[in-house]
Amino acid sequence: MGIPLIQQYRVARYIVSRKLRGEKRYPLVLMLEPLFQCNLACAGCGKIDYPKDILQQRLSVEAAIAAVEECGAPMVSIPGGEPLIHKDMPRIVEGIVARKRFVYLCTNALLLAKHIDEYRPSPYLTFSIHLDGNRERHDESVCQEGVFDKAVAAIRLARSKGFRVTVNCTLFQQEDPDDVAGFFDLAMTLGVEGITVSPGYSYQHAPRQDVFLGRNGSKTLFREIFKRGRQRGARWSFNHSSLFLDFLAGNQAYQCTPWSTPTYNIFGWQRPCYLLTGEGYAESFRSLMEDTAWERYGVGRNPLCNNCMAHCGYEGTAVDDAFAHPLKALWRSINGPRLEGPMAPDLPVVYEEPSLKAPALTEVKIPLSEVRASANREGRRVSGA
Numbered sequence: 001m002g003i004p005l006i007q008q009y010r011v012a013r014y015i016v017s018r019k020l021r022g023e024k025r026y027p028l029v030l031m032l033e034p035l036f037q038c039n040l041a042c043a044g045c046g047k048i049d050y051p052k053d054i055l056q057q058r059l060s061v062e063a064a065i066a067a068v069e070e071c072g073a074p075m076v077s078i079p080g081g082e083p084l085i086h087k088d089m090p091r092i093v094e095g096i097v098a099r100k101r102f103v104y105l106c107t108n109a110l111l112l113a114k115h116i117d118e119y120r121p122s123p124y125l126t127f128s129i130h131l132d133g134n135r136e137r138h139d140e141s142v143c144q145e146g147v148f149d150k151a152v153a154a155i156r157l158a159r160s161k162g163f164r165v166t167v168n169c170t171l172f173q174q175e176d177p178d179d180v181a182g183f184f185d186l187a188m189t190l191g192v193e194g195i196t197v198s199p200g201y202s203y204q205h206a207p208r209q210d211v212f213l214g215r216n217g218s219k220t221l222f223r224e225i226f227k228r229g230r231q232r233g234a235r236w237s238f239n240h241s242s243l244f245l246d247f248l249a250g251n252q253a254y255q256c257t258p259w260s261t262p263t264y265n266i267f268g269w270q271r272p273c274y275l276l277t278g279e280g281y282a283e284s285f286r287s288l289m290e291d292t293a294w295e296r297y298g299v300g301r302n303p304l305c306n307n308c309m310a311h312c313g314y315e316g317t318a319v320d321d322a323f324a325h326p327l328k329a330l331w332r333s334i335n336g337p338r339l340e341g342p343m344a345p346d347l348p349v350v351y352e353e354p355s356l357k358a359p360a361l362t363e364v365k366i367p368l369s370e371v372r373a374s375a376n377r378e379g380r381r382v383s384g385a
Contacts, residue, residue, distance in 0.1 A: 007123075026260075027073035029077050030261075035082075038080055042143060058086055065095045068099065068101060070284070071264070074101060076102070076103050085111070097122050105128060108151065109154035112129075116161065130170075132172070137179065156190065184234065196240065198309060199248075219248070226245075230339065241319050244318035250344060
């Protein structure tokens with residue numbers, strides 16, 4: 001079981017309460033992005049291609065906690081950039097844990113040994129360590145040798161100190177199913193709670209565009225990986241719902257529910273999701289939920305969304321389906337994803353434009369003066385490096 005029972009219970013109770021209120025859109029995971037700066041430059045990352053003055057900005061502790069309160073989601077994922085660069089990250093995590101929200105602190109682990117004693121083990125805190133495969137594959141993905149070994153050492157260190165740890169794995173082109181299955185085997189020997197896995201999103205600003213999987217390629221790859229696990233009787237734990245894994249294997253025709261994972265960063269509430277940049281920002285969470293043209297986003301609705309199968313877009317859909325069809329979810333939990341037979345048909349294309357080009361990040365750059373002015377209006381603080 002990749003997700004502890006206390007977390008399953010609290011999240012389920014939260015979902016039931018929202019459904020009883022008749023809410024059609026509600027957040028499950030807040031993507032709290034406190035900075036864009038990173039100490040790596042990965043081939044498939046489109047998050048660090050900002051001007052220097054933006055990369056040097058940080059969300060304050062007060063702004064981060066205010067976003068958690070405003071959103072109300074039971075889980076908070078803290079990506080980046082590299083969150084451990086942020087000097088106030090221990091205070092941010094402490095404040096979220098004190099509010100009994102489940103925090104996933106996402107890190108490449110290069111700085112974890114240096115900072116780990118600034119954190120305390122808690123059932124509400126998980127270090128989510130970025131590993132995209134075995135040594136050769138991961139170091140190639142992050143474009144730097146030696147990172148895999150440091151990340152594995154950090155996992156062992158965190159586990160020895162009693163921390164919850166998961167592995168965050170993104171898969172790209174030319175993955176070998178046997179190698180991925182072998183990596184999943186290795187991850188289980190490290191004592192991690194589970195693996196978070198999804199195909200890489202094709203950021204238009206990523207340094208390389210030839211690394212991303214297409215939608216059909218993703219489904220085929222996951223079927224082959226899961227077949228390897230079934231053949232060898234592997235007991236892999238995933239930090240996902242059973243129906244999301246079935247979706248990855250091509251068996252569910254899900255539409256994205258981007259509101260289930262809203263993003264807050266130094267610019268405000270990002271429309272519509274963590275992965276799409278250049279779509280604008282809302283000044284409040286309420287405005288994000290009520291004023292965003294959600295019908296413009298998703299498979300068949302927007303060409304920028306067509307190859308996305310990332311968990312931040314579809315895990316919420318799968319969880320909602322599980323509540324609507326609990327027997328189906330239970331069956332998949334017991335038997336695993338279906339690995340033979342036809343895949344679910346793709347959703348129809350309803351947009352008219354032949355293509356949409358995302359503006360360059362420099363084109364959507366928000367002047368620092370406007371960031372600070374907006375922050376002052378909202379009573380939050382944006383600090384420098």
